[in-house]
Amino acid sequence: MDTPLRVITFNLKRDLPFFRYHRWAQRREIAAELCRRSKADLIGVQELMPDMRRDLEELLAGEYAIAGFGRYYGTRHTNEDEHSDILVRLERAELRYCKTFWLSNRPEQYGSRGLLAAYPRICTVAEIRLRDSGRSIRVFNTHFDHISGPARNLAARIILQYMQELDLREPMPKLLMGDLNASYDSRCVRILRENLHQYPFRLQDAYEKYDGVRSNTYHRFAGRVKAGRSPIDYIFASEEFEILSSRISTFSLDGEYPSDHFPLIADLVLKGDAE
Numbered sequence: 001m002d003t004p005l006r007v008i009t010f011n012l013k014r015d016l017p018f019f020r021y022h023r024w025a026q027r028r029e030i031a032a033e034l035c036r037r038s039k040a041d042l043i044g045v046q047e048l049m050p051d052m053r054r055d056l057e058e059l060l061a062g063e064y065a066i067a068g069f070g071r072y073y074g075t076r077h078t079n080e081d082e083h084s085d086i087l088v089r090l091e092r093a094e095l096r097y098c099k100t101f102w103l104s105n106r107p108e109q110y111g112s113r114g115l116l117a118a119y120p121r122i123c124t125v126a127e128i129r130l131r132d133s134g135r136s137i138r139v140f141n142t143h144f145d146h147i148s149g150p151a152r153n154l155a156a157r158i159i160l161q162y163m164q165e166l167d168l169r170e171p172m173p174k175l176l177m178g179d180l181n182a183s184y185d186s187r188c189v190r191i192l193r194e195n196l197h198q199y200p201f202r203l204q205d206a207y208e209k210y211d212g213v214r215s216n217t218y219h220r221f222a223g224r225v226k227a228g229r230s231p232i233d234y235i236f237a238s239e240e241f242e243i244l245s246s247r248i249s250t251f252s253l254d255g256e257y258p259s260d261h262f263p264l265i266a267d268l269v270l271k272g273d274a275e
């Protein structure tokens with residue numbers, strides 16, 4: 001087997017000018033420190049604004065590469081707005097390919113949105129080569145709509161469709177992570193974790209190997225873990241992976257949390273022999 005892989009999904013909470021507290025300027029060093037201390041190989045972030053990305057590129061220079069485009073990329077908007085980017089630890093892996101697509105019936109149409117969605121929603125897909133084994137994996141990172149259930153259901157199906165289309169070109173082990181803005185038993189989550197699709201691959205839910213009782217990942221900067229509450233952040237892995245464990249991180253510094261979400265961490269290993 002390969003060396004275990006550590007993966008994190010982490011909604012960073014975009015900076016809003018009317019915030020009195022928890023501004024990004026107060027949190028950016030904490031977020032970067034969490035990335036460093038976690039020693040994560042792959043980090044999927046959501047709500048990453050362009051200025052936040054520049055900060056992380058500076059703070060994590062030489063440690064992580066950042067891949068992805070904003071949800072208004074390629075449109076007339078002057079600001080790309082929120083990214084769902086993937087951070088790749090340079091010591092462990094290299095980025096081979098990256099693309100962003102939209103979670104709508106026209107996924108190649110820049111700025112398109114799903115039915116009744118409040119905003120355009122995106123998924124970033126990256127092909128990653130692991131340095132120690134030479135094996136390649138495909139990583140998807142996303143952020144579903146917070147208003148529209150139909151848009152979330154469509155988003156799950158669009159991502160599955162992309163997985164299949166890319167597999168037809170070159171099959172690879174797959175990871176999917178993100179803030180799905182949906183409870184554990186919601187339709188869009190069930191589509192993914194119960195494999196309610198016609199494609200030949202199967203996804204595993206990282207919560208199957210959760211350390212303790214499954215709990216909330218959204219905490220509104222309060223830092224309270226509520227056992228038995230539903231998460232809204234998820235990690236899924238195809239069957240080429242063995243999921244070893246998963247847990248949330250409650251990391252903070254001097255009482256300040258890096259976000260209003262707890263990061264979800266999963267340790268996995270690719271089955272079979274390295275090349």
